[in-house]
Amino acid sequence: MWMLGGFDGSRYHNDVWNSADGVVWQRVTESVEWSPRNISVVTVFQREIWLLGGGVIDGESQTNRTSEREVWRSADGKTWHRVDADLKRKWRGTPVVFDGKLWLVGANRGGTFESAVWVTANGSKWEELAAPWSPRGAVAAWVFENKLFMTGGKSSHEENGEIRFVYSNDVWVMGKTVEGGK
Numbered sequence: 001m002w003m004l005g006g007f008d009g010s011r012y013h014n015d016v017w018n019s020a021d022g023v024v025w026q027r028v029t030e031s032v033e034w035s036p037r038n039i040s041v042v043t044v045f046q047r048e049i050w051l052l053g054g055g056v057i058d059g060e061s062q063t064n065r066t067s068e069r070e071v072w073r074s075a076d077g078k079t080w081h082r083v084d085a086d087l088k089r090k091w092r093g094t095p096v097v098f099d100g101k102l103w104l105v106g107a108n109r110g111g112t113f114e115s116a117v118w119v120t121a122n123g124s125k126w127e128e129l130a131a132p133w134s135p136r137g138a139v140a141a142w143v144f145e146n147k148l149f150m151t152g153g154k155s156s157h158e159e160n161g162e163i164r165f166v167y168s169n170d171v172w173v174m175g176k177t178v179e180g181g182k
Helices: none
Strands: 002-007 012-018 026-029 041-045 048-052 071-074 081-083 094-098 101-109 112-120 126-130 140-144 147-151 154-159 162-167 171-175
Touching: 002 048, 041 094, 041 101, 094 140, 094 147, 101 140, 101 147
Parallel strands: none
Antiparallel strands: 002 012, 012 026, 041 048, 048 071, 071 081, 094 101, 101 112, 112 126, 140 147, 147 171, 154 162
């Protein structure tokens, strides 16, 4: 298990911790190449740890204006390499590895929700694809029996001067692409 960066209530961190059992934690390194941040998404892809995005809590001043579009990878949690990713704007999503690719499911673009997913085969070249579900972020996504599942999530809009959250409870599934286009 890995824990990367975060916010302790007074400052942001760029440290890395790991644990075999979730009870005893060991600091791998106190400071890494990426800037201190919170709200990143992390996954394992191509046998490496990948950190995507991150920044500060809403309303606080940003110390690294590119952090929300950054992609980093590490084989050991100590040495990190920035990936030259073609992400032009803020993005967020739930990371899931499916069909040999890294997917970000549930598109929250800095508070703007969209019906989209992002997908990459290498971490550098990302493609945004339209999705058939309603706009949402904060989804649950997983792979089971060679299918990618997505459920839940939320979106928001302003109604009578107030923010209104809309919660989804539907389930979507996608199978693998096979030769011949099916």
